[in-house]
Amino acid sequence: MDITPDSGLEEFRSEVVEFLDTAPTPEILEAGRKTTSVFAPFEQVMAWHRILHTRGWSAPDWPEEYGGPGWSVEQRYIFATEYQKRGLPPLLPNGLKMVGPLLMELGSPEQKDRYLPGILSGEDYWTQGYSEPAAGSDLASLSCSAVADGDDYILNGSKIWTTYAHHANRMFMLVRTSNEGPKQAGITFLLLDRMDYPGMEVRPIIGLDGAPEQCEVFFTDVRVPQSGRVGAENDGWAVSKQLLKHERGGGAQSPMLRHRLDVVREAAAQTPSAFGGFLADDAAFQRDLGELEAEVSSLEHFEKLAISGHPMVKDRAYPSLNKILSTELTQRISTLMTDVVGLDALPDQRDALSVGSDTEPLGDDLSLIAMPYYLNSRATTIYAGTNEVQRDLIARTQRP
Amino acid sequence: MDFTYTEEQEQLRSSLVSALRRNYTLAQRQDIVASKDGWSPAVWEQLTELGLTAIPFSEEVGGLDGSIVDLVAVAEIFGAHLVAEPWIPSTVLAGGVLAAFPDLPEARSLLEQIAAGEAIGALAHEEGRGTPDPALITMEAERTGEGYTLTGEKRMVLHGAAADIVLVTARLDGELALFIVDGTAPAATKFTTIDGRPAAHLRFEATSAKLIASEAEARVREALNRAIIVLAAETVGAMGALLEQTVEYAHTRQQFGSPIGAFQVIAHRMADMKLAYAKSRATLLHTTAVAEAGQPSAHDIAVLKTQVGRLGRSVGEAAIQIHGGVGMTDELPIGHLHKRILTIDALLGSAEYHARALGAPRAAKVDGSAGDERQPSTTEKELFHADI
DSSP, X not given: OBOOOOTHHHHHHHHHHHHHHHSSOHHXXXXXXXXXXXXXXXXXXXXXXXXXXXXXXXXXXXXXGGTOOOOOHXXXXXXXXXXXXXXXXXXXXXXXXXXXXXXXXXXXXXXHHHHHHHHHHTSOOEEEEOOBTTBSSSGGGOOOEEEEETTEEEEEEEXXXXXXXXXXXXXXXXXXXXXXXXXXXXXXXXXESOSOOTTEEEEEEOOTTSOOOEEEEEEEEEEEEGGGEESSTTOHHHHHXXXXXXXXXXXXXXXXXXXXXXXXXXXXXXXXXXXXXXXXXXXXXHHHHHHXXXXXXXXXXXXXXXXXXXXXXXXXXXXHHHHHHHHHHHHHHHXXXXXXXXXGGOSOOHHHHSTTOOSOOSSOHHHHHHHHHHHHHGGGGTTTSOHHHHHHHHHHHHOO | OBOSOOHHHHHHHHHHHXXXXXXXXXXXXXXXXXXXXXSOHHHHHHHHHTTTTTTTSOGGGTOOOOOHHHHHHHHHHHHHHTOOSTIIIIIIIIHHHHHTOTTOHHHHHHHHHXXXXXXXXXXXXXXXXXXXXXXXXXXXXXXXXXXEEEEEEEEEEETTTTOSEEEEEEEETTEEEEEEEETTSSEEEEEEOTTSOEEEEEEEEEEEEEEEESSOHHHHHHHHHHHHHHHHHHHHHHHHHHHHHHHHHHTTXXXXXEEGGGSHHHHHHHHHHHHHHHHHHHHHHHHHHHHHHSOOOHHHHHHHHHHHHHHHHXXXXXXXXXXXXXXXXTTSHHHXXXXXXXXXXXXXXXXXXXHHHHHSOOOOOTTOTTOOOSOOSOHHHXXXXXXX
């Protein structure tokens, strides 16, 4: 075992700190403070993405040949930690962590040339068209159809839970190209190079937190080019499984969760306890916080093992373990956050929460975000395959 | 960053596993535990031959110059196989504390015997509830004409009544000091712990003792932190064994016409066991790597002890539940593994204690920048949380 720190890393850290302390605009910092989801406020996070890109740091995990900075595992972890310490809005994952890596692996040379630069630079936002009203975690039940017609496909059906589709200019999706054989065998992976094809309609859905983060997208005889297909026709299930690996297993969540927990810890020192003194002095609160502190540390250790290439990453259950660990911890922290905020979590502050709003927030930053964060976090154990499905997958790997 | 065992360590592990599978089945182990002394000198000799009593000590005292990683690599396997020989009391606790004083000739000669497996050591440190931290030890040492005497009680001294070398922590002029007493001198209340190990409460009544080191607190703490890592490794090993045996059982045992592992409720509970194991093992390997590189922080140690205590208990409880009635019996390793986990949780501060330490307000920073100006509610808190 070797984790000897490299002295060059401290120099790297100062370079990161210097940039992260000076580059974000006030709007970007505000967006960070008002982030209550995996998905930060759209305009500001994309602006921040483009600023990071000019520094060459928009895609820390990408290989150098595709425009990544070529950082070591330690450097990436330092970057993530310093990034989260400042509460900066996390870049949107769909392009950088999902369709980007997928195209590197399975895209054609033309597709890579055409799409990767826009993902890297933050010019494009890709929405994910997977789920349908009758096909969520049982994704293979999807029915949105693509029928070949000359060089095109003609699409009919709908997609749901397409995050930020109302902001997107591109979409990656799964479509049904055949009804024969097992249901997994008739699925094709498709890239749409625009969102305004005739016959396409995007309708935002208002979530529990009051925000239009998710959308529904309807297709009525929409004609799109077949050149957007990744992999072979009817081979989309295998393609999507590659992508799911990135979606469930990618990136380090612990720096963000540590930041959130630190915010809770600080707030508890100022929050009066109904039993006298401050909440921070209450034994029951201390144990709850301490357990979460230990859990965040364990997730951190788990993620460090993973990025160091420890053999457990090769465990077939790894993406599911990772997904469950980070999402359930997210929920537990969001719960403690609302506990600390107490009554101040109750006012509906949607107006104050939008970036650039003139509405004066009631209470502090934490009381502004606690409840929307808690409500939004309910989705973490549902998306990317519910945690029940993940447990099924883990259990399947345990069968002798 | 590299958190894997070396090829050499993996080799040691696999030879140890095959030796234990051959000579240390549960039935054999239970006979040993039920014997008069509760451990087997013959097995001890084998462990000594494999070098396991010498691993962490310097070559000067006959040790192998091994690291904390070597200890952890072995302890995981000891945990999985419920090895009851006094490796923790002698090699890890007594040896670990002595090894913290490499400059003292007295400590060196005692270590030679411990490293060779010729003498069994014990560390009398805990004084009952609430003294997992060396700063909280209250036993006073008194100066007499020719030396020192100790008065008071030490509790839960592993191997305490049968050790050749009994080390005792006590206060001398307010500072924590380390003493050695004649193994037969203190009055011992002997008992066997729930996981089948010999232990004792030791009563000292002006018992004469020899001073080994004064102002020993920092080094004792360091040694105890390393012992916590090794104990955690035993828990993680036990968790792995519980998971493996439970998965195997659930796919064999038929109820309602199917293996019970096919029922989703059971499958999910086993997935949770695996999650708990993955978290605990990741935390163990990380803390071990940090300890090898230098000193783990109080935070690192508290995280580890919290996690293996809580998660270990949850894995053991799930294993018993999934095994059903048979999991309640003495005949399967399941209950014994769980009892080992419970024992380790109680030693050197429980999960509850360490979790509260993690959740308590952080002490003021040295530069006073974001300091906590409120008064800590107890001295204990102040002492323990100094660097969490």
